[in-house]
Amino acid sequence: MDQLKVVNLPRKVSIWAGNADEIILDVGDVDAPQRVVTNLSYGGSFFGGGSATVTVWEPGGISVFPQQGGGVWRIRIDDRDCFYGFFDKSHSDRVGGGYMRTFQLVDLLTAWDLTLNNILPTGHTTENPSTTFTLSDALNWMINGDGTAEYPGVADATMSGIPFIGSMPTTSVLVRDQYEDKVLVIPNSTYLAEIQKLAQLMGVTVYQNPSQRAITCADALLPGLGDFTYEKERLKEASFDVDAATIPATVMIVDDATHKAAAYGKYGATADLLNFQMTGRNNLAYMSTIGVDHAKLINMAQDVYDVSRHASQILTFIYAGLEPDKKMLGKRFSWQDNEGRYGLYYCSGFTATLTPTSVYTAIEAYVA
């Protein structure tokens, strides 16, 4: 980090505004002025919640900005996909003889917010639960469907048109063991909400790499997505944060339906003192469920206990240039300084920013 590498500014930015197709962005000349990107930032998070903001200067004397901007937008920089998302908000200012237009985009998870009302597995009841249907099967059913026309799954083109890529996290836990009712009952909810609830139960996360027109799912503690490398000369402004307040010595969980509780950590049935030894604070995290089987509460408490510890040790740094890996969310990397001190981290989020005079990426990671 002694010598900072100077990087070239990307020169070409292209935007496909959903149904409005490509918006030409270039300087043009006096006779044929064109729109210019004056500011662009985009990013994603391993825990969901990607977004982008693009500001475009539109000089006078050119055609009106397309108004049919629905559908999936795509932003490319130097002919590489950088962000896929949906149009969310726009704002235009009349400046001089033209317009300064700002567009805010959101990630593709939005498309999975579709109505769902069902009982999983299909055809089973409390009195006749499935002996083979696992939580992974339920997640797979909601995302990919069961192959029938009646239940296409949210990733099917006829539903949201936003596909799932990668492999589905697996667990052998049966639905009949997880829930008090022995089946998963989903009354008047959405695919996205139920997928995220189930993901939390399984300790997995559902997210979008901004550069991909698809949704991915991975284990939050052991993503297994591989490693990425970067140029050390591009690193600057690293900071390390540990927050003892969010590393609970004990996680307590209570089910509001059964009124049964479980605890993991310092006061768990089998004591785990790791978090307490790290902070010396005898603090408690509390969570509640409804309808989760008593025997499974302890597993959920342990998940939160472990994830809290990892997620409370954060590395943030600035990287000169765009992100070093277009699919780096959830990937592991090694941080090392010039004295050889190092640590392993998982990338949890980033925001890339491009202006006419600078390009850099803020990267956030949690300890592996």
Added chain:
Amino acid sequence: MSVRNEMERLITTALHCNPKQMVYGTVTGTTITFGYKFVSAPIILLTPLAATGTPTATVVSKDKTDGYYTGATIATAGATSVDWIAIGTGISA
């Protein structure tokens, strides 16, 4: 994009599944249709109504369709109508 914020969300979000549902109505005959698919036998509360006398109403059976409880058969005496409430876990039919 803070991981810590996500953790706080994870801890504070109630992981709600399978909430209990309540459906209700008024019936003049002996067949109640829930308009709902309960995964196990629901609790049914009956209130017989009549201008005079002491009307009664009792549950004869909780009836299934395609494996789910979707209705009930009741018996009444002296009632012109019966208000009913069914409580259990399920989804709209």
